[in-house]
Amino acid sequence: MLKITFVCLGNICRSPMAELIFKDIIKNNKLTDKFEVLSRATSSYEIGNPIYYLASSTLRKHNISGTHIAKRISNQDLDSDFILVMDSDNYNDILKINGVDKNKVFKLCDFTSNPRDVADPWYTRDFEKAYNDILDGCTSFLQHLKNNKLI
Numbered sequence: 001m002l003k004i005t006f007v008c009l010g011n012i013c014r015s016p017m018a019e020l021i022f023k024d025i026i027k028n029n030k031l032t033d034k035f036e037v038l039s040r041a042t043s044s045y046e047i048g049n050p051i052y053y054l055a056s057s058t059l060r061k062h063n064i065s066g067t068h069i070a071k072r073i074s075n076q077d078l079d080s081d082f083i084l085v086m087d088s089d090n091y092n093d094i095l096k097i098n099g100v101d102k103n104k105v106f107k108l109c110d111f112t113s114n115p116r117d118v119a120d121p122w123y124t125r126d127f128e129k130a131y132n133d134i135l136d137g138c139t140s141f142l143q144h145l146k147n148n149k150l151i
């Protein structure tokens with residue numbers, strides 16, 4: 001069983017999108033039983049809030065269902081096998097946490113052929129671009145696990 005924790009600033013847009021997209025991909029690959037998949041925030045801004053409505057409608061448009069309530073990352077989550085962040089700010093924030101294993105922390109889109117940050121839709125309102133970046137990252141991450149015989 002691999003524990004995967006997706007992380008962004010608020011846990012209402014990018015990381016819950018990643019959680020639900022990755023769950024959809026592993027379901028389609030009949031690999032659900034091999035994973036525990038979570039998403040968390042680096043900040044406390046949105047704790048207790050549901051997925052932002054434009055992130056939610058973008059997922060629905062792509063036939064991805066599910067809900068999430070925002071939670072901040074805690075020490076309990078640090079036993080994840082992979083902590084997959086959305087951008088460099090998230091990466092720097094996670095590395096400030098006492099006890100985090102740097103070797104487990106990656107930017108999601110660094111598994112793609114075009115390493116980059118996931119486009120932040122909060123200010124641009126471009127949730128489709130974020131969706132495409134996250135889908136690319138999640139697909140490439142699963143391929144990485146297969147290539148390295150981790151699943």
Ligand code: 4NP
Nearest residue numbers: 008009010011012013014122
């Ligand atoms: P997320 O988006 O980190 O992808 O969930 C944001 C959510 C809230 C804020 C910024 C980004 N905020 O500043 O409150």
